[in-house]
Amino acid sequence: MLDSTRITHTPAFVLEYDAFEKNLALIGGLQQSLGSTFLFALKGFGMHRVFGEISACAKGATASSLNEARLASEYFSHVHAYAPVYQPDEFDAISQLSSHITFNSLGQYELYKNRLGRAKAGLRVNPKLDMVATELYDPCAPGSRLGIQPDALTMLPEGITGLHVHNLCESGAKEMQATLANVEKLYGRFFGNITWLNLGGGHLVTRKGYDLALFSATVQSFRQKYPHIELMFEPGAAYVWQTGVLVSEVLDIVTSDGIDTLMMDTSFTAHMPDCLEMPYTPSVRGAVVCKDGESGVRLGGSSCLAGDWVGEYRFATMPKIGDRLVFEDMMHYTMVKTTMFNGLAHPDIGIWRDGCYEVVKQFSYEDYKNRLS
Template structure:
């Protein structure tokens, strides 16, 4: 039942994403500290964290949302209700009017798109351009917005400095889950290549990828960097738009062992899926942290944890445990709230994980459950 309250993790539907409200609040408080001390505005990047049942909390701390297209912009308008900043690699004719009406800032990826939609947009929203500072520090090509042949943003060599009428802001995004030193490098390149245009702008957006809420992030270094930039350009409104930093370490995916099969090793089949429910574990790839586990063969009992789809490679990874796993045991995959939740699919018709919020009193509120209709409605 949707919005049902339960008191124990053992009573939750499985699989389920569980967001811990107190941990989310802790992240938001840190982001507000950055805002207050550096006098910048931080937006929630919906591409990384779109758990709108938490927006009543989030909007107490953040200034709005950044959207990647029409549907995210509508969600931001309906559920967050503050500033909406929209960027897409390319906007469509049949969506642009509604996007313009919703968006406080509208960022174009090319001069072609600016020329196509400028007349419609200029009187209703603040127009910006995404630029590419050509600073590449992201190691995984899949997530590198400034890598070779990137389609994201305008390079200095393609920048039309005589075509900036009605353009009020510049946006760059060069990071992926990185520390302030990466921002420092990107910002240096940005100012070197595009600094001459900043006096005529009203705002600048430093994009996302700032891992501000990670334990080893240099928060004071970020505040000082932002203050220095604001001192150089006091007329500019400065925005950051993290996604993962909002949802970082705020919750987990709980799953259940359905079966254990043997083929040269013990394989535990779960009611979740790497392919359908946590695709970044395969795409990046990265090793998910599992509560009370170790690397293979470190603890006494080692298992390969596998998803419940027909994909041969639907493998979460090899983990060891102090006690043998049993059918019906719960497995808790840590830090699965940011990015993971928004990328789920119904591949194989597998059921989407339920969505749960654990409140400050420790109770679990089941805010959404998915069944057959979630699968059927995506098809025809």
């Protein structure tokens, strides 16, 4: 168990290495037993200090930009590229780095099909299945710009070898099963002409209670029916689900209109933007999130944004100035989305392993200054 008092400087993102290893072992076991392909999505987790461990488990990585493709190529033998739209001056470099390139539209494929090099080409199609409650994260929301609609794909263009769908977000095996069934219903007429099918991300196979038996049975059934199709998954969160925290320190306590706010050295808008975007109230070690109608303590961020706070929480003992607060499950979609709003420094990045803490990255004024010009 991580000892937050031994974190040398806050705020800090801290990877709990033992939990990380358990997730990799689970994913690696699934991949081996099912004969399917698990890729690693860089968009969900960018701590490349441990990409070596992930590359020993995943069969490749997925990238959505030239920068991600370059980073992935340093650690992974195969890079699968997908972007809603490709930058003309970056595409040739992406094609040189990638084994697979997926296009979001027929127009993009027509534009770049003669510049693929040795990369295999695929199309992203829309499975027309809403599985995500928050529209911001729903690729199948009405009017979605992501994926070709079934009525627009009357034939499979020459040169296309695979299809890609993505409609899940931290979802379970039932949602995966329903997705695969709907993809077969809408696009199964092309299954005889493709060699791979990528079901995208959102498969939270490492979450406690995930129905691994149903997941396995669904994959096995599909492979028996279509043995020539390589079934792929590209989770980001699953690799690092519940494997790390953000450690913060209380710097002040402000009382206003009868509401107590613990003022921290971290920021929701700069360091945990998903809390405000989704929005959601993150778990804090030793605290309980208040139910509707209950009053508690708010947690205030260090930026000047008026809405940089979340709450309400109930603590067994009211924290004091100087106490540490530990935000749970802060590895996925956190570091990759941080900003330097207000000039706030990024949190340190560290690893807790075998009872010892190692700082692997600290950020400086130069990081802030050189980000803009």
